[in-house]
Structures are given as structure tokens and as C-alpha cells.
Amino acid sequence: MALSFARDIxxxxxxxxxxxxxxxxxLDLSSYADVKxxxxxIYSRLLDESMPCDGPWPKDRIALFRRWIDEGLAL
Ligand code: HEM
Incomplete structure (x- = not known):
């Protein structure tokens, strides 16, 4: 099953x-339309570790966000 914004992101x-x-x-990170x-x-800022401002995400979480994009940004 493809990753979904509501369930996974x-x-x-x-x-x-x-x-x-x-x-x-x-930027409303709770909004599917905005994040899409x-x-x-958003991905660039996660990858360059400038966001979130209080500490970067672990690599596997950044990779999950990338996979959601590559799978087609499903709701
Ligand atoms: C996963 C969480 C977050 C994501 C994905 C995120 C994403 C982004 C993105 C994409 C931008 C650039 C906006 C643009 O290009 O116009 C940005 C800017 C900014 N964010 Fe976040 N953000 C997150 C959390 C936070 C937190 C927790 C803070 C601080 C309390 C913060 C403070 C800022 C500030 C001050 C800017 C403008 C200055 C700059 O570009 O560095 N963000 N953020």
C-alpha cells in the first residue's frame, strides 16, 4: 500500500x-494541500537539516518523506 499523508506523513x-x-x-504542515x-x-530543508529548527529528523524518517513524494503524494 502506498504511503498516505493522513496516515504516515x-x-x-x-x-x-x-x-x-x-x-x-x-506554510501549514497540517494541510495536505500545503504539504503537497x-x-x-520541505524535503530539501529536511535533507539539509535546516528544518525542524530544533534538530534534524533521523535519516529513515527523511527517506520516508522522500518515498511519499516518489509514490505520488497520496492523501
Ligand atoms: C518538520 C518540521 C518543519 C518543516 C518541514 C519546516 C519547513 C520549512 C520550510 C520548507 C521553510 C522554508 C520556507 C520557504 O521557502 O519560504 C522553513 C522556514 C522556516 N522555518 Fe521551518 N519547518 C519545520 C519546523 C520548524 C520549527 C520547529 C521552527 C522553529 C521554531 C521553524 C522555523 C522556521 C523559520 C524561522 C523559517 C524561516 C527562516 C529560514 O528559512 O530558515 N520551522 N521551514
Whole structure:
């Protein structure tokens, strides 16, 4: 079964500080439409470890996000 935003990706973003901080920058990480539209930008920031601002994700979690993109960004 392909990875899904609702089941597999949304839970990776903490309500605080991830979702609430990033809303101040115009990106709603709790929104499927926003994350889908900005997926490559989000992936670059995860990969270069500049986001989240309080410490990088483990490599396997970044790879999961990449796989979600490559599988077609399913809801
Ligand atoms: C998994 C969690 C997060 C993701 C995926 C994420 C993603 C991003 C992305 C894609 C940008 C660039 C926006 C653009 O290009 O316009 C950005 C900017 C920013 N984020 Fe986050 N963010 C996360 C968590 C956080 C947290 C926890 C903080 C701090 C409390 C934070 C603070 C900022 C700030 C200050 C900027 C603007 C300055 C900069 O570009 O470095 N973010 N974030």
C-alpha cells in the first residue's frame, strides 16, 4: 500500500513547534494541500537539516518523506 499523508506523513509533524511555528511563515504542515504543493522545498530543508529548527529528523524518517513524494503524494 502506498504511503498516505493522513496516515504516515501528518503524524511526523508535531502540532507544536512544527505546525504552529511554520504557520507564521505561511506554510501549514497540517494541510495536505500545503504539504503537497511545497513537498520538494520541505524535503530539501529536511535533507539539509535546516528544518525542524530544533534538530534534524533521523535519516529513515527523511527517506520516508522522500518515498511519499516518489509514490505520488497520496492523501
Ligand atoms: C518538520 C518540521 C518543519 C518543516 C518541514 C519546516 C519547513 C520549512 C520550510 C520548507 C521553510 C522554508 C520556507 C520557504 O521557502 O519560504 C522553513 C522556514 C522556516 N522555518 Fe521551518 N519547518 C519545520 C519546523 C520548524 C520549527 C520547529 C521552527 C522553529 C521554531 C521553524 C522555523 C522556521 C523559520 C524561522 C523559517 C524561516 C527562516 C529560514 O528559512 O530558515 N520551522 N521551514
Amino acid at each position: 501528518r503524524p511526523l509533524f508535531r502540532d507544536s513547534p512544527d505546525v504552529d511555528s511554520m504557520k507564521d511563515y505561511g 504543493a511545497n513537498a520538494e522545498n
